[in-house]
Amino acid sequence: MNKRTFLKLSAAILGGAPGGPLFGKAPDAPSSSGQLTNWAGNFRYSTNNLHQATSVEQIQKFVKEHDSLKTLGTRHCFNDIADSSHAFISLKPMSQVIALDPQARTVTVEAGVNYGQLCPTLHEKGFALHNLASLPHISIAGACATATHGSGVKLGNLATAVSALELVTANGDILNLSRERDGDTFLGAVVNLGALGVVTKVTLAIEPTFMMRQDVYEDMPLAQLADNFEKIVASGDSVSLFTDWQNKRISEVWVKRRVEKGDTSKAKPEFFGATLATKNLHPIAELSAENCTEQMGVPGPWYERMPHFRMGFTPSSGKELQSEYFVARKDAVEAILAIERLRDMVSPHLFISELRTVDEDRLWMSPCYQRPSLTIHFTWKQDWDSVRKLLPIIEKELAPYEVRPHWGKLFALDPAQLQSRYEKLTEFKELVKKHDPRGKFRNAFLARNLYG
Template sequence: MKKRTFIKLSSTLMAAPIFSPLSNLFANDKLKNWAGNLQYSTDRLYKANSVKEVQELVKKYEKLKVLGTRHCFNNIADSTNNLISLREMDQVVSLDTKAHTVTIESGMSYGQLCPYLDKKGFALHNLASLPHISVAGACTTATHGSGVKNGNLSTAVSALEIVTAAGDVRTLSRAKDGENFRAAVVGLGALGVVTKVTLDILPTFQMRQYVYENLPTDQLKDHFEAIMSSGYSVSLFTDWQKKRINEVWIKSKVGKDDAKAKPEFYGAKLATKNLHPIAELSAVNCTEQMGVAGPWYERMPHFRMGFTPSSGKELQSEYFVPRKNAMEAILAVEKLRDHISPHLMISELRTIDADNFWMSPCYKQPSLAIHFTWKQDWASVRKVLPMIEKELAPFQVRPHWGKLFTLAPATLQSRYARLADFKEFVKEFDPKGKFRNDFLARNLYSGAV
């Protein structure tokens, strides 16, 4: 963009009324998600800079959805009516060093929050592969990192502030609200507009990561728990071919028991250079490996804070099964390797501890997440997903809420024991369905509006 154009555009933005649709200024640009596979159903996107402005928007419109960092691959955040952005509400509200909590505005991303916490001497217990996602969006969809003892990102939430459909401000906390809190944290955007999030924090720590190549599947079968417990956070990357795991990423805390990596790990060989999860790609955007110690937030994600890991030209699906069935599920998917591989970029296997949030895929069960990064060819991928879902059906599989799946609504609903309770709870916040969109209508309400 030319400097003169930028200055003119900036002046227009500053002069625009607060409730003018932002997209009207970009009439030639269609609003899409990060991957580019989804075009949103309206160009009416409004910004809010404060809770008061959120309340005014909520009161003004009959239908509304919050649009976060646009990293969802399906239409969970879509609206045919109005979208609201809280991206400019991205400040730390308070840091309570005695209670070990931080309260932030919901537009803040992990990439913004983590360096701040580290400078103050604190850390988060877990992070996702990408630091570019918003904290509120990640928590409301039960997005996760990895670790047999690590709950997903929402398990760090200790309080939420939500603007309801009536424009009222409600606060829910773990300490005071019990089951209502457990219903609200993984809220799928159904309750209202989350404006503040309070997270538990830990003393800061250093980490290092090593990568091993070509782990035989037979070793995984015989030593699954030991392999997945070998670090604070462990990820396995596979293309499902040659009866092996392509790469094992082991992320460990630096401490007194910290040991130098062995040249071999259950038959896998220690990598001699930094690797990308897709071995053919450059590792320049990946977090530092080779055992080099660094801050927790520069090791737990796979990709660096300062870089976009790719242009987004991909599709993603992810399925959760009970960890007790992990190897059965992995071998069931492996049988489909020749159907999967032509359309696949890479798969990742991660473990997540159980939680008690009603709509979390990890509700009351330690889980294995089987992730697929696909080539951007939905016509082909949509034919493969039912095959995967059929193979994983015996394990009561649950899909990631923000990624692509084809599971029938009735089947999906049957996998959530507290779904009826959740829908009753939603009525307290949104009795007329102001925040209900096509995704929620189909998947939670079987299409009934």
């Protein structure tokens, strides 16, 4: 991370962020300092020049009139991936479900739609998405552009549901791409990191709606995870493991699985040495589970179980930082044990870590490209100076596993190393050059990490 980015992050932390529960929604207005910030308040954007768009025609006009700009979504990224020093365009007002095609099993939405807005409508129509992330408040376009994910050994990240895209490119033209028609170009454009243009519409694959239940277990010995990793992560459709890396244990295991209507089966009281929880829990055990999705094996619609946090509950900004690293699933146990050896360095600065699996995909810039993955997530206390020093140590421990960081979270990986982990990077940059030859959508993050 360069000096300018570090100073901005540090200044934000020293200035403080609005207090409130962990995990929330992006701010809709500048902070008390008068600057636009991200959701957590740790990053201050380089300009307040923010314009709202209500139509594709407005977007085209705005793009033509500006030599440099970025799209600003729900601001759930913790780094400068969406930053601009010139101008932002927001598509938040463009939040309509455009079309639902039951025969093709697709839904097309405007780019301002978030998952919390779409999912209840889909369910009412008898359909579902294949997976969801922890938070439902993130925009669909932004989540797919950064390969944000849920969990499941057989479930790809959220971008793998994309079957078509509409973008406004640097010259103001409309570019339509589809999985069926555009082959490699489509595979390169889905996880686009904001580099190709302004995404205006997204078409997602859907499936028949389903019910799920969620059971939580406490205090799994780390030795059980080391000996039975594949069995544990495959025990549900979606499995999350939470740990503070202390006491050689996984503090909570969240098992989400599909159920048929009328299923009244009871969860087993013991799960690989862990015991069934007797009440709803927050991933951070000391916090209230009020804003968490229903547990205790109570069946409910898919969109009320797959996220960790309730769609109807939008707390204020959360004072936290986040990092996340992807390694191949075949290296999962070794990578977990490598981080566990750092426990006394990591834990004092940590709220919680989450371990999840994500299936492989063919999307060029996805961290899961051709690699079934384990993700190691860190929710840090908002102490950037300490976290900044820890990230290179963590990345060094994970280096043997060719670690790939989450594009929207904090990392310190050397750009040359990062670039070497993406075998389709050259083709991606050629695709970007074709549609944005003068770098209208390139910012400091892209310049540093893809071109540095």
